[in-house]
Amino acid sequence: MSRTSSLPVAVGTVTSYAFWGDDGKALAAFYASALGWQVTQEYPDENGxxxxxxxxxxxxxxxxxxxxxxxxxxxxxxxxxxxLDLAFDDIETAEQRLLDLGATKPAHQPGGEHWTVLKDPSGQPFCISAARAPQDA
Incomplete structure (x- = not known):
């Protein structure tokens, strides 16, 4: 059931995606290395x-x-x-690199030839697949 409102529609954007783990710093370093990105900022808790x-x-x-x-x-x-679903140009090289960075590969692999499930250092699953060619518009 939808509700109608006389208020104007608020348009939003996603500014970030947040993930929890046992060691946020290590998890940030893992994904920064995995993606070739940078850890750009740190924020302290109430105790600094x-x-x-x-x-x-x-x-x-x-x-x-x-x-x-x-x-x-x-x-x-x-x-x-x-x-997360991550795509790479060279999937075999990417998988080995991610494993070297601390990911693990569980036995259960439901993706067949389409994707591979790995677990990041905190134990959370993510998928990797080959990068797709851009689609014509």
Whole structure:
């Protein structure tokens, strides 16, 4: 059921994507290295301890938080509320590089030839696939 309103429509934009892990700094470093981006800022908690770390390419920003009570999902048993899909020009080289950076490859691989599931150092699944050619408009 939709509700109507006489208020003007507010147009929003996504400014960043936030992820929690047991070590936000390590997670930020992992994804920055994986994507060839930079960790650009750190934000402290109320005690002055850095707990939030920004990773960006200048157009897209990810924020990685240290969460004291973080528990990685027990995937594939647990459903995931979201995950990242990353594309690379050379998928075999990318997979090996990600594994060298600390990712792991679970036995369960539902993507067949289309994608590969890896887990980041915090234990959260993400997918990698070959970069697609741009579609004609």
């Amino acid at each position: 301890v850095p707990t939030a770390f920004l990773v960006t390419d200048g157009t897209t920003t990810y924020v990685f938080y240290t969460a004291k009570d973080f528990k990685a999902p027990n995937w594939p048993e647990d459903e995931l509320p979201f995950h």
